[in-house]
Amino acid sequence: MDYLTRSLQFAAQNSAFRFHPMCKNLKLISLCFADDLLVFCKGSLSSVQVIKGVLREFSSVTGLHLNENKSQIFFGGISEAEKRILAAEMNLSEGIFPLKYLGVPMRPTKWKHEDCDVIIQKIKRNLHTWASRHLSYAGRMQLIHSVCLPKALGGLRFRNGQKWNHAILAKFIWAISEKVDLLWVKWINSIYLKGADFWSYKVPPDTSWYWRKLCSLRGKYNRDEIMAAGVSGKFCPARIYSNSLHYQQVDYYKAVWCKLSLPKHRFLLWQVVNTHLLTLDNLCRFKVLAQVCDWLDGNIWPAEFDSWRVWLASRKSEFIDQVAVMILVASVYSTWRNRNNCIFELSSKSAVSIASEI
Known part of the structure; x- marks a missing residue:
């Protein structure tokens, strides 16, 4: 070719x-x-x-x-x-016209909003199928409200869809500002900007909706923020996305996501310290934690879960501290699993038996 x-x-x-x-x-x-x-x-x-x-x-x-x-x-x-x-x-x-290419209608006139409907509907169908198949209603609510933050900020490192989309679109603004050697950048400068500066450019009322949407990002990011996200000739959406999050970093996240612990154990501990676990108020009633402490010859962690955040935040990167967190999270997970077995399978193990497994 x-x-x-x-x-x-x-x-x-x-x-x-x-x-x-x-x-x-x-x-x-x-x-x-x-x-x-x-x-x-x-x-x-x-x-x-x-x-x-x-x-x-x-x-x-x-x-x-x-x-x-x-x-x-x-x-x-x-x-x-x-x-x-x-x-x-x-x-x-x-x-x-409209000519369909890869399922998307194309026309010689300005692209219409409904031309994107086929893409939006496909995305919605995929999201609905995935959510209904793998998550309960409560699980979807929790995913939406509490996990779209980095782990250091108390989340699960899922990205907020709207903010991440804006961060990705900012790449196009960066490319236009830097006059990157790409055909579509040359097209924008030739057809739309015509030599004008992007940041002072006034959007005509009859312009296409997607160009208007792109220009509207100037109200979300300023020139310095977008240019700072460009590193060594490449744009980094994660950098501008992180700067848009205004939350206080949590001190306990390194201990919660310790790699020595099993992934499902880590997730449960994250729920505990963020008070998302429905059975949290019952944890202190079980004797498993006391049995494990006896096995360890001492109370390594606080008996009340309200103090666990402070205790986890004080853990260091030493191996002995990581082992202590690993034992704690294994104890919480085993207690939680046994409690569920009592309700859904009508079976239960003794505290001594569970502590022995831990």
């Missing part, structure tokens, strides 16, 4: 060829997506004949031919008589 692209660019120097009016400033003649090719030119017979000659030469060199059954020609701003002449010249049928 590189050979074909170079051939088209060379042919564009022919005096008989005219660029598409929207592609003239960028001297854009073709776009390649995987094995698909889009070719643009002015709706004149001489321009179409130049393109036809390039495709004929490409076929003779490579043996690849234009599939007339899978290819179409699209027009805009010319008469019906001219359409028939150009379609006959290329021996292609006329395509009708």
Whole structure:
């Protein structure tokens, strides 16, 4: 395809060829997506004949031919008589807008909000299926309200969808401000900005909705914040996302997420210290923790869970401290599991038996 692209660019120097009016400033003649090719030119017979000659030469060199059954020609701003002449010249049928590419409708006019409905509906269906299959109502509520924070801030390192989306979109603003050598950046500067500074640019009332949405991010981030997220020529969305979170760091998160503990044990301890565990008020009534403390010859952690945050925050990175946390979380998990067995399976183990397993 590189050979074909170079051939088209060379042919564009022919005096008989005219660029598409929207592609003239960028001297854009073709776009390649995987094995698909889009070719643009002015709706004149001489321009179409130049393109036809390039495709004929490409076929003779490579043996690849234009599939007339899978290819179409699209027009805009010319008469019906001219359409028939150009379609006959290329021996292609006329395509009708909106054109669907990868399931998304494309049109020569401004992209409409409903054009994205097909994508939004697919995302919604996938999210609904995943949530209903793997999470209860209470689980979904907890996921929404309490986990969309980094672990250091007391969350589960899930990202807030809206804020993360804004952080990713900020990458486009950074690319425009840095004038990155990309086709779409050149297109924005040529068609929309026309030499104006992005940060002082006034959005016209009749502009496309997606460009208006992108420009609206200037109200969420300033120039310094976005430029600071660019490191060594690359944009880091995580940096600008982290700066948008205004929460106090919790001191106990390193102990809660100690790698010595099993993942399911860590998650339960996170629920305990954040008072999300429904059986939390019953933990102190069980004798398992006392049995484990006897086995360890002393009270390593506080008996009341209200003091566990302070105790976990005081743990250091030494191995002995990590072992103490690991035993605590294993004790909590075993007690919680036995309590559930009492309710749902009508079976229970003794405190001595559970402590022995721990």
